[in-house]
Amino acid sequence: MKTSISSCFIAFGLLFLATAGSTSADNLIINGDFETGDFTGWTVTPAPSGSEIFVDHGPGPDTTFGAFFGAIGSDFDSISQTFATTPGAFYTLTFFYQVTNLGMPIPAHNGFDVLWNGVSVGGGLFPQFDVNPGFIAPTFHLQATSAFTTVQFNGRNAPSFDFLDDVSVTLSCVRGQGYWKNHSDQWPVTQLQLGNNTYDQAQLLSILQQPVRGNGLVLLAHQLIAAKLNIASGADGSCVQQTIADADALIGNLVVPPVGAGSLRPGDASALADTLEDYNQGGLCSPSCDQ
Numbered sequence: 001m002k003t004s005i006s007s008c009f010i011a012f013g014l015l016f017l018a019t020a021g022s023t024s025a026d027n028l029i030i031n032g033d034f035e036t037g038d039f040t041g042w043t044v045t046p047a048p049s050g051s052e053i054f055v056d057h058g059p060g061p062d063t064t065f066g067a068f069f070g071a072i073g074s075d076f077d078s079i080s081q082t083f084a085t086t087p088g089a090f091y092t093l094t095f096f097y098q099v100t101n102l103g104m105p106i107p108a109h110n111g112f113d114v115l116w117n118g119v120s121v122g123g124g125l126f127p128q129f130d131v132n133p134g135f136i137a138p139t140f141h142l143q144a145t146s147a148f149t150t151v152q153f154n155g156r157n158a159p160s161f162d163f164l165d166d167v168s169v170t171l172s173c174v175r176g177q178g179y180w181k182n183h184s185d186q187w188p189v190t191q192l193q194l195g196n197n198t199y200d201q202a203q204l205l206s207i208l209q210q211p212v213r214g215n216g217l218v219l220l221a222h223q224l225i226a227a228k229l230n231i232a233s234g235a236d237g238s239c240v241q242q243t244i245a246d247a248d249a250l251i252g253n254l255v256v257p258p259v260g261a262g263s264l265r266p267g268d269a270s271a272l273a274d275t276l277e278d279y280n281q282g283g284l285c286s287p288s289c290d291q
Contacts, residue, residue: 028083028091029151032167034065039079047075047156058163059100061135066096066165069112069155076111076154083151083169085144090172090236090286093121093142093151096165098135108132110157116142117149127154141172141234172234173289176280177226181208188232194221195251203259210258216269220247221256223276230280239285240276247272 030041034055046053050073058066071077085091093116099108113120113127120127121140151169155162180187190201199207204225212219224247231237237244250269254262275284282288 026170028085028169028171029081029167032095032169033165034067037065039067042079042081045078045080047071047073047077049073049075050156051075051077052161053077053079053155058165059098062096062098062163062165064165066163067153068161068163069153069157070161071156072158073156076113076156078152078154080150080152082148084147085149086171087144087146088236090141090143090234091149092170092172092234093140093168094137095153095167096135096137096163097133098163099132099157100161100163108157109159110162111155112162113154114140115150115152115154116140117145118152137166139234143236172236172286174230174235174280174282174286175226175289176277177208177222179289180226180229181205187229188234189229192225192228193248194224194256195248196253197255199256199259206258207256210256214266215257216264216266216273217251217254217256217262219266220251220264220269220273220276223273223280224248224251226280227276230286235286237279237285240279243272243275243279247276 031039038055044053050071052068052070052072054068055065056068057063067079069077093114095114097112099110108130110131111127111129115121121142123138123140125133125138151167153164155164184201184205187201191198192204193199207218207221208225210218212222224244227237227240227244250264250272251262254260254264256262278284279286282290
């Protein structure tokens with residue numbers, strides 16, 4: 001299973017932090033990859049003293065243009081961008097981050113923070129001080145609380161630079177069970193629990209490929225797998241929490257075909273499966289990625 005860095009709930013809406021990619025392609029950030037060679041689209045706030053912030057080619061492994069933060073004092077250089085959001089909707093924030101010492105064996109003496117509407121995204125990773133995590137590409141799933149949201153990056157590094165690139169904010173959305181069946185490389189996790197049993201990715205894929213053939217257990221499992229993958233990818237699942245709990249309770253110790261030989265009457269599972277299918281198609285609390 002792909003391991004999350006953090007899975008805490010905090011006031012501004014951090015749900016899940018992992019190394020999985022976004023499931024939506026429409027980036028709300030202008031010039032998030034800095035390939036204009038400058039800060040077009042960004043508001044730059046230099047540190048009051050000791051500022052050193054610029055765009056240039058990265059040190060590797062990301063050698064495209066990116067932003068370098070090198071303020072030498074205790075104050076931060078900052079960049080920010082504000083974009084339209086839907087209050088209550090969930091968004092996926094991703095970026096590439098690296099502390100570089102430009103080839104010199106010097107200890108990290110830096111600070112870096114990421115803020116969503118003025119609040120640090122936290123997650124056990126930010127803010128960080130005097131830490132060199134290497135190059136990372138974290139993903140945060142965050143909730144918008146107003147019609148406009150601001151993402152901000154604060155950085156300083158006395159002996160060298162902190163490097164930022166590939167900033168993306170996309171609407172967290174849902175996909176149907178057919179998508180997950182055919183895109184296993186996009187799964188945010190490689191294990192799921194259905195009822196009281198845990199299945200690995202190969203078993204889950206075999207279940208998704210299993211024809212229903214009048215078995216309500218398979219019918220329900222198809223939609224339950226998709227719903228849990230959508231939620232693990234950052235989609236809002238608050239409207240189906242009880243439905244998911246009821247589905248797991250109904251499945252109980254039954255082992256889903258073809259992994260096992262469990263079965264349910266279609267009538268016993270259809271109402272739960274219909275609700276989960278509605279959710280997976282974007283009809284409830286999260287939009288469809290295909291809209």
